[in-house]
Amino acid sequence: MSGNYIPPLRDMQFVLHELLDMEGVLARHCADKAIDRETAHQVLDGAGRFCAEVLAPLNSVGDQHGCEYNAGDVKTAPGFREAFNRYASDGWSGLVCDVEDGGQGLPHIMGTVVSEMLASSNSAWSLYPKLSEGAYRCIRANGTDWQKDTFLTPLATGEWTGTMCLTEPHCGTDLGLLRTRAVPNVDGSFAITGTKIFISSGEHDLAPNIIHLVLARLPDAPAGVRGISLFIVPKFLLDDAGKLAARNGVQCGSLERKMGIHGNATCVMNFEAATGYLIGEAGKGLAAMFVMMNGARLGTGTQALGLSETAYQRALRYSQERLQSRSPATPASSTGPDPILSLPDVRRMLLTQRALVEGGRAFAYWLALQIDIHQHSADAQTSRDAEGLLALLTPVAKAFLSDNGVDVTSLGMQVHGGAGFITETGAEQLLRDARILPIYEGTNGVQANDLVGRKVLADEGLQIRRLLTIVRETATECLARDGSAESKVDDMGRAIAELCDDVEAATQFILDSAQLDPCQPGTSSAAYLRLIGHLMFAHFWARAALVATTKAADSFYAGKLVTAQFYFASLLPESRSLLPRIRLESSAVMNPLAFAA
Amino acid sequence: MSGNYIPPLRDMQFVLHELLDMEGVLARHCADKAIDRETAHQVLDGAGRFCAEVLAPLNSVGDQHGCEYNAGDVKTAPGFREAFNRYASDGWSGLVCDVEDGGQGLPHIMGTVVSEMLASSNSAWSLYPKLSEGAYRCIRANGTDWQKDTFLTPLATGEWTGTMCLTEPHCGTDLGLLRTRAVPNVDGSFAITGTKIFISSGEHDLAPNIIHLVLARLPDAPAGVRGISLFIVPKFLLDDAGKLAARNGVQCGSLERKMGIHGNATCVMNFEAATGYLIGEAGKGLAAMFVMMNGARLGTGTQALGLSETAYQRALRYSQERLQSRSPATPASSTGPDPILSLPDVRRMLLTQRALVEGGRAFAYWLALQIDIHQHSADAQTSRDAEGLLALLTPVAKAFLSDNGVDVTSLGMQVHGGAGFITETGAEQLLRDARILPIYEGTNGVQANDLVGRKVLADEGLQIRRLLTIVRETATECLARDGSAESKVDDMGRAIAELCDDVEAATQFILDSAQLDPCQPGTSSAAYLRLIGHLMFAHFWARAALVATTKAADSFYAGKLVTAQFYFASLLPESRSLLPRIRLESSAVMNPLAFAA
Structure with a gap:
């Protein structure tokens, strides 16, 4: 099953x-x-x-x-x-x-x-x-x-595989603390020594060689992140012909036992004078690594989307097959139980899953398209515009989709009732596999700080305002659509216009308050990130509705429209609870008496 | 650890x-x-x-x-x-x-x-x-x-243990479908035959005898719930002296593999002409069983409270010990990383945990006290009043506390970062153990239907209005408190007064709309239950604040007050998103086109 x-x-x-x-x-x-x-x-x-x-x-x-x-x-x-x-x-x-x-x-x-x-x-x-x-x-x-x-070529063809080695036992988020050392060898390579933990795919039997990308510190490096360099450390060194030769001084010390993704090897990796090759400039390892990190963050959002899709598929299938109770819509004369898909609260859960899955799909694919535009557009301005949206929205995609992914996989269990808790059913594995997503590739708290600190505050809200211009066009289009009363597309337009005003005001609050209070951005950040997530979902659900209303005779589009309406009526209202959380005074969390007793 | x-x-x-x-x-x-x-x-x-x-x-x-x-x-x-x-x-x-x-x-x-x-x-x-x-x-x-x-006596002294055997492979929520049969024996006992699943503590080596309480159907019983009777089926039959004698025809067929609570035996129980003793009247098995169910439902809420407390304790301890990053409140001149407890977003997560744990504790203990008053008060009206509140709020305690328990244990993992996903840390077990709570003893969807259907609609809102009278007294007390500006107790009073109006209006909507649309109660129920949960939390947090403001020089009370303020500023605003979800038109979920494609 x-x-x-x-x-x-x-x-x-x-x-x-x-x-x-x-x-x-x-x-x-x-x-x-x-x-x-x-x-x-x-x-x-x-x-x-x-x-x-x-x-x-x-x-x-x-x-x-x-x-x-x-x-x-x-x-x-x-x-x-x-x-x-x-x-x-x-x-x-x-x-x-x-x-x-x-x-x-x-x-x-x-x-x-x-x-x-x-x-x-x-x-x-x-x-x-x-x-x-x-x-x-x-x-x-x-x-x-x-x-x-x-x-x-070996990485592209799947002859070999790769890893990212960042985290150490005493440092994850704060990479400036890392201790792995890189000592120059006479031949221009480096001897890498240290311990890395939580290394996904760090060791396995799928391919004969594994290429580790390792953050380490040169002997004369300054403290903090400016002292970090990046090295290529292959599991097997290569001879002059490029064939696998000596085993390098890197070894998997143990595997972590963990909640989910059991099929992936999460490794402790021990480097003992392993030969490494400096990649990029010394001291600029973090910048070089971030080329991987941004893709990995959108990839984490995409992983959440994938797990959510499966959770939704299974819950829908189960609800069609499981006969239990009577729908309040069933005539009293009918006998026997109904499929639980006919129960309002089960349908609410399934529509919540569907709205989060399909909204997330539109957002993730659109963001991936911005990567293509950024990397390949011949027009410099077009490329920069895409880059700006990417930088702004990558943390939103990572955190919003992964938090939603935990909710959607958990709802999938709930639709299954008692069977959802049983391993054989498969629903609970999805939640266990999804629960890492808000944690790895930078916790969702880190994403929220990145959004508020490095994106919104750093450019004084420039990219957010650009985004609002785009989303407001969607609102205008919804409001201009003829005959939209039945489809509620005009309601969507009004809701988006109001949401854009809320985002603008919330952004101004972030910009103003950060000047006066260094603790305010971190107090507001998690709720602000969710608000921007809803801005994107509202935008894409309205765009989906604009397409669907023209074709509503087809059942695919009819279902799309129902889901769009559900998103606006049932899920977007979360934004009303986010606004006071964004404006929560930092003293409410920073008060030292909170945890003094 | x-x-x-x-x-x-x-x-x-x-x-x-x-x-x-x-x-x-x-x-x-x-x-x-x-x-x-x-x-x-x-x-x-x-x-x-x-x-x-x-x-x-x-x-x-x-x-x-x-x-x-x-x-x-x-x-x-x-x-x-x-x-x-x-x-x-x-x-x-x-x-x-x-x-x-x-x-x-x-x-x-x-x-x-x-x-x-x-x-x-x-x-x-x-x-x-x-x-x-x-x-x-x-x-x-x-x-x-x-x-x-x-x-x-053997149950009270722990000489033996007991079980509840309700669920069968084809029926959980809808017990009217159950098929286990009870055929009269000549000696007045019954021969019980059938299969029960998901039986917690169904078989084990802790005690020599296990007393199963089993729902089954007499041969001439009508279809549906009125045909269900309750039987006592001991694992070992007793001789005339009350000593363990022959093994009864009940056996554990297998254990379920499941997400959490691994230490408890979740059993498939096979009854093959097992000797059972009718308890209570024939055909009234569900009513007899419900004596257990109500206690079990508050017990499930209490279990959530217990797991949440541990998740909070561990997250707080980890955040005090883990040195990483710099608090925005730290002077630039300081060196080295800070405990992550100093970071605003980590404090937000911990305060969320604390507010949900301590709010849940007040609610659960108060409800347990109503059981004592109901069962033992010499005054009939006092007993009935307690019974009314118990009936109304038991489903709220079960569902609200168990959903919060999943959130609090998940937040506990999140505070741990990558370590939270690792088994050894212990944080992830708490989430796996907590995740059954919204499912068993009646799913939280069942609780919401019970609240709206059997409690609010059945008495036309009588008990809810009684509850509102109690909570409004708290609002009045808050508003009357002198010198409350700094403590924000007056703000709490205003928030509660507004919340009571919202609950009153939402209840009226439920009562009115149910007349016209049989699908509306099930559409509104989950959000309505959470609203009532917040009503109780707001009530108890305000009462806690009323006590704490008088003693704020002591660090215990100071922390209490900070947490109360956080609850009102950051968590209660969820109610704003619940109101539109309560008023969601049933057609938004019942539309057959939603899942047609």
């Missing part, structure tokens, strides 16, 4: 083509990444089949087997290695990597759609290729010619 | 004595249950030591070992049996049972405080005695003299 996954290709196409006009946007702004509908469909259809047929059946296998540790070696769950080999040989691994590196050269947005499917079908497994993609991207952006020649 | 638990005796005393005046109330209304402060303190101190020293160290042991199944027998985790023996021999098992049955005869409120501690220290273990208490209560209320003579 728990292996079933049906790729939501229809909704994916709706978002890609009808909401985002992917084909047109790419053709206009990123000619070398252009892709026609037919090709896009073939890619997604193939990826969907791989996910449904190969990965989904391994999802509970990975959860139950976990990974086995034996003297530094890690054996993944049965089937994981074969799935990875097939993933690589079928060319999925390099989907968004450059053609010259053996990749498929597809746009980032297509990679995001495929990432959603990977996470839907097997979230723990999906972290193996996901980390490789990050390492590829980082080396491509920062590497020397030798580094690029040596490492990019 | 994960074994630490410090019984929050100071806050328990604050609620019992300063908020609820337990001593005075019991002396006035339940003279035979009266207890003085000193005795109460000794009981709680002893229970706290047992929980902290014996149960807490076994909590992660139970999670990791689970229960072992072998051909019908179940072995509990190492230490569980010894802990149960000590629990029974120290007299904790019969704390609230009658003295004539070998119990301690203490009031229900004292049992609730001890239940909180049991759940805090070892939630899975606590289900073994908890189910016995339910069986005791049911037999005491409904049993024949022989049944009482035979079963009450």
